[in-house]
Amino acid sequence: MTGELLRTVDIVISWLAVLLGVGFSVIPRAPLRCRQIAVLLSIGLALRYILWRAVFTLNQATVLEAVLSYTLLLAEVYGLSYLLVFYMQSWSRPDRAESPPVPERTPSVDVFITVCSEPIEILFRTAFCCTRLDYPSKRVYILDDDGRQEVRELAARLGCTYLHRPNRLGAKAGNLNYGLAHSSGDLVACFDVDHVPVNSFLRETVGYFRDPKVALVQTPHTFINPDPFQRNLLLSRHIVNEQDLFFHIAMPGRDRWNAAFFCGSAAVLRRSALVEVGGFRTETVTEDLHTSVHLHSRGYRSVYVDRPLSRGLAPESFAGYLSQRLRWARGAVQGLRLDNPLLLPGLTWRQRVLYFFAVYYFLFPLPRLIYTVAPLWFLLLGLKPLVADIPDLVNYFIPQFLLAVVVFDAFAAGHRSSFVSNAYELALSGWQLPVIVHAFFFPRRGQFTVTPKGETRMASRFRWVLALPSLVLGSLLVCGILWGLVPLIFGQWLSSYTVVNLLWAAFHAITCAWAIAVAYERPQRREAHRVLVSLPAHLEAGGDAIAATITELSETGSLVKTPQVPIPDLVELTLEVPLHGTRTVPARVVGREILGSHELKVRLAFDLPSLPHREAVILAMYAHPEFVAGVSRQGMGRNLLTFLCAPLRVFLLERAFLRRHPRFIKHWPCVLTWDEGELSGLTRDVSEAGVRAVFRRRLRTYPPGIQLQLKVNGGEITVPASIRYWRKSLRGWTAGIAIEKYLPQDLDRVREELYGLARPSPEVASV
Numbered sequence: 001m002t003g004e005l006l007r008t009v010d011i012v013i014s015w016l017a018v019l020l021g022v023g024f025s026v027i028p029r030a031p032l033r034c035r036q037i038a039v040l041l042s043i044g045l046a047l048r049y050i051l052w053r054a055v056f057t058l059n060q061a062t063v064l065e066a067v068l069s070y071t072l073l074l075a076e077v078y079g080l081s082y083l084l085v086f087y088m089q090s091w092s093r094p095d096r097a098e099s100p101p102v103p104e105r106t107p108s109v110d111v112f113i114t115v116c117s118e119p120i121e122i123l124f125r126t127a128f129c130c131t132r133l134d135y136p137s138k139r140v141y142i143l144d145d146d147g148r149q150e151v152r153e154l155a156a157r158l159g160c161t162y163l164h165r166p167n168r169l170g171a172k173a174g175n176l177n178y179g180l181a182h183s184s185g186d187l188v189a190c191f192d193v194d195h196v197p198v199n200s201f202l203r204e205t206v207g208y209f210r211d212p213k214v215a216l217v218q219t220p221h222t223f224i225n226p227d228p229f230q231r232n233l234l235l236s237r238h239i240v241n242e243q244d245l246f247f248h249i250a251m252p253g254r255d256r257w258n259a260a261f262f263c264g265s266a267a268v269l270r271r272s273a274l275v276e277v278g279g280f281r282t283e284t285v286t287e288d289l290h291t292s293v294h295l296h297s298r299g300y301r302s303v304y305v306d307r308p309l310s311r312g313l314a315p316e317s318f319a320g321y322l323s324q325r326l327r328w329a330r331g332a333v334q335g336l337r338l339d340n341p342l343l344l345p346g347l348t349w350r351q352r353v354l355y356f357f358a359v360y361y362f363l364f365p366l367p368r369l370i371y372t373v374a375p376l377w378f379l380l381l382g383l384k385p386l387v388a389d390i391p392d393l394v395n396y397f398i399p400q401f402l403l404a405v406v407v408f409d410a411f412a413a414g415h416r417s418s419f420v421s422n423a424y425e426l427a428l429s430g431w432q433l434p435v436i437v438h439a440f441f442f443p444r445r446g447q448f449t450v451t452p453k454g455e456t457r458m459a460s461r462f463r464w465v466l467a468l469p470s471l472v473l474g475s476l477l478v479c480g481i482l483w484g485l486v487p488l489i490f491g492q493w494l495s496s497y498t499v500v501n502l503l504w505a506a507f508h509a510i511t512c513a514w515a516i517a518v519a520y521e522r523p524q525r526r527e528a529h530r531v532l533v534s535l536p537a538h539l540e541a542g543g544d545a546i547a548a549t550i551t552e553l554s555e556t557g558s559l560v561k562t563p564q565v566p567i568p569d570l571v572e573l574t575l576e577v578p579l580h581g582t583r584t585v586p587a588r589v590v591g592r593e594i595l596g597s598h599e600l601k602v603r604l605a606f607d608l609p610s611l612p613h614r615e616a617v618i619l620a621m622y623a624h625p626e627f628v629a630g631v632s633r634q635g636m637g638r639n640l641l642t643f644l645c646a647p648l649r650v651f652l653l654e655r656a657f658l659r660r661h662p663r664f665i666k667h668w669p670c671v672l673t674w675d676e677g678e679l680s681g682l683t684r685d686v687s688e689a690g691v692r693a694v695f696r697r698r699l700r701t702y703p704p705g706i707q708l709q710l711k712v713n714g715g716e717i718t719v720p721a722s723i724r725y726w727r728k729s730l731r732g733w734t735a736g737i738a739i740e741k742y743l744p745q746d747l748d749r750v751r752e753e754l755y756g757l758a759r760p761s762p763e764v765a766s767v
Contacts, residue, residue, distance in 0.1 A: 014048070014399045017041045021403045025410035032092060035410055039087045042407045045400035046080050052396045057386040068385045072374050075367035082364075083404060085357040089253030090411040096255075096305055100207035107209060108137040109202055109268070110185035113160075114175050116145040118193045119454040120154060121528075122313070125555075126196050127158050128615060129622050135202035138189075143179045145172075171448030172264075173280040173287035180279055185271060192265040194453050195221070195312040199623040205268045208303045215273035215300035216292065219266045219307065220247035223314040225529040228321045229424070232518050233649045238642050241314060242424055245416035248306060255304035259354040261292030262302075266310040273300050283338050285448045286331025293339060293355050297346035311531065311622060316455040318466055318519050322431060324451040329362040329432050330439045337443035362436060365429035372426065372473055372512070375505040378497070379480035390496045419643035423514035430469020457524045467519035474512035477505050513647035528554040531621045537575040539602075540584075541568045548602075550575060553621050555614060557590070557605045564600050564662075566688075566751045567592060573604060575620050583616035594662045661687040664754050671709040672699075672721075672737075681735070683710070686754060688747070690724075690738040698726045698733040708737060712753055717746045 021041040155162035281290035315321035341355035552559035591603035681695035708721035
């Protein structure tokens with residue numbers, strides 16, 4: 001009786017903790033203290049679960065089942081340990097709302113841009129904006145590891161110092177050290193070739209060096225293009241960039257414990273501190289992390305400024321993403337073997353823990369693969385990795401899992417979904433596991449690989465080789481699920497243990513589908529990526545100025561919102577460039593579309609006749625610190641729905657470009673006439689370029705000399721036309737008709753009618 005009572009009390013307390021934790025986590029604008037209470041409740045339930053797993057659920061019936069049982073338990077211990085570190089990093093963050101002013105004696109800054117065979121157009125953007133940084137005592141260096149003449153000429157044209165070393169020892173770290181040896185500034189600002197700083201970058205970072213113990217100021221990496229998961233699964237408006245959780249949640253939390261580290265770019269470092277630790281470390285392929293741990297071990301402080309002060313390029317393909325992450329994993333394990341932060345003198349215990357877990361994270365492939373194949377041990381082999389009744393599993397696992405997901409999503413603040421994290425890790429696991437094993441046993445081997453930039457693809461391509469580990473795992477999971485369902489064919493009920501493993505396998509099968517789908521590389525035809533902005537502008541044509549707002553901007557074009565008025569094909573775009581006044585750029589209209597009841601979306605292609613025009617556009621794109629995010633934050637329910645449905649999005653087609661002219665719903669009587677007859681109908685929608693109309697029958701041939709008569713507001717307009725297509729519809733036959741030419745007075749009349757009483761068409765069709 002006493003045992004039953006204690007069990008009942010235990011169940012009540014656990015679910016009460018869940019209710020309290022969920023309540024404290026989901027309260028809008030809840031105080032930080034409430035979320036911290038939720039964290040403590042989550043930790044308590046997690047420890048309760050892992051204790052129950054270790055004491056009551058291990059299966060030691062056979063040697064093999066005992067091995068599998070302990071293996072699964074260790075994987076869960078890994079997950080629990082990293083959850084605790086995430087809570088430690090998310091517990092609170094320092095207040096850095098405003099940067100301290102730059103000292104009266106402004107420190108001199110050497111701006112390093114590292115280059116290694118990347119396209120010259122990408123380098124031009126970064127170098128040009130670095131020369132326009134709002135800071136008096138700076139000198140820009142282009143550190144070219146490829147020795148290209150065009151880079152040398154670009155440096156001379158922009159007034160930058162060009163450096164090319166005689167060898168490439170030490171990869172990127174060696175290149176930076178060569179720059180250190182040939183410069184003399186008090187501070188060093190580092191930028192990768194694709195990271196373009198905003199105008200105020202140095203103004204917002206140098207002030208922190210008033211403290212002589214500050215050796216590093218790091219800023220987040222923000223990206224103007226979608227990462228491979230966003231791009232290949234068409235999820236750019238549903239999930240954020242994969243690195244957002246690290247840069248906006250983990251790094252500010254690390255900053256509280258003086259453990260924020262150098263991330264390779266968009267950072268400023270103190271020269272004297274770098275010299276003290278021997279420069280940028282060349283022993284590993286992740287010189288940033290390795291250098292940071294040595295700076296902290298000498299007693300220096302780091303500062304993390306969580307403001308978007310630069311914009312870069314995320315990997316543009318899954319192959320590039322994989323190459324980058326494998327290099328990070330190799331470098332992290334190399335650092336663990338060569339300079340273990342747990343043993344390095346001079347670090348605080350919090351720094352030791354956080355640096356160790358920065359490396360420890362990259363060991364996720366092994367536990368992730370164990371989680372994925374564990375249900376197959378029972379479904380295919382009949383082996384039980386744990387022994388537990390379903391009521392006990394529900395009582396111990398469900399509360400801690402549910403609360404962990406809710407609290408994680410609350411602290412992640414929309415920067416990551418706990419469900420999507422599984423897909424990110426599984427997509428890498430099959431390739432990353434052998435890399436970390438090799439780096440552990442051979443820490444001094446391995447070459448630095450440069451992440452490709454400026455990639456373009458004219459057609460879709462499925463990189464099945466990159467998806468091979470996930471294809472194998474997914475196939476095994478599907479086989480396990482089908483085999484587990486076999487008893488139903490013979491009219492037998494499934495055991496509760498089988499049902500649990502089927503659900504477990506189904507979850508991981510969806511995760512495998514993500515990892516497979518991301519290997520479907522979509523076309524990347526656009527050479528210049530577009531930045532999401534919100535800038536006032538004017539379109540000028542024929543002496544008229546039309547107010548507009550720029551929502552997307554690149555070096556080759558833009559997307560603007562205007563009132564619903566006729567827009568000519570050739571215009572001049574006048575835009576406000578922060579700190580640089582107004583600039584005018586010639587442009588061609590290549591698309592128009594109705595937006596709501598009063599606005600148009602107009603797509604422009606730039607004709608940049610001179611370098612000043614191009615520079616004006618670049619300044620408008622990158623000079624200002626405001627960054628417009630294109631993702632709405634989702635709740636846990638929407639996150640789960642996105643996770644379940646995202647693999648199917650691989651079958652979706654990307655939206656086509658905008659029309660040359662917007663279409664309006666207009667039901668005008670019309671008549672097609674030709675030499676031998678006529679055909680009456682009714683328009684469904686009308687634009688300046690053509691109409692879509694419904695007729696009772698269709699023409700079998702397309703006779704020459706077709707005229708289209710439109711009855712507009714009591715009058716008639718007759719124009720030459722050509723039929724582009726016929727389609728069967730419920731009301732007869734729908735024809736797409738292109739208007740070849742208007743008389744000037746007829747065009748004015750049509751425009752007056754369309755833009756005077758405009759209503760947006762609900763359908764999208766192409767002419």
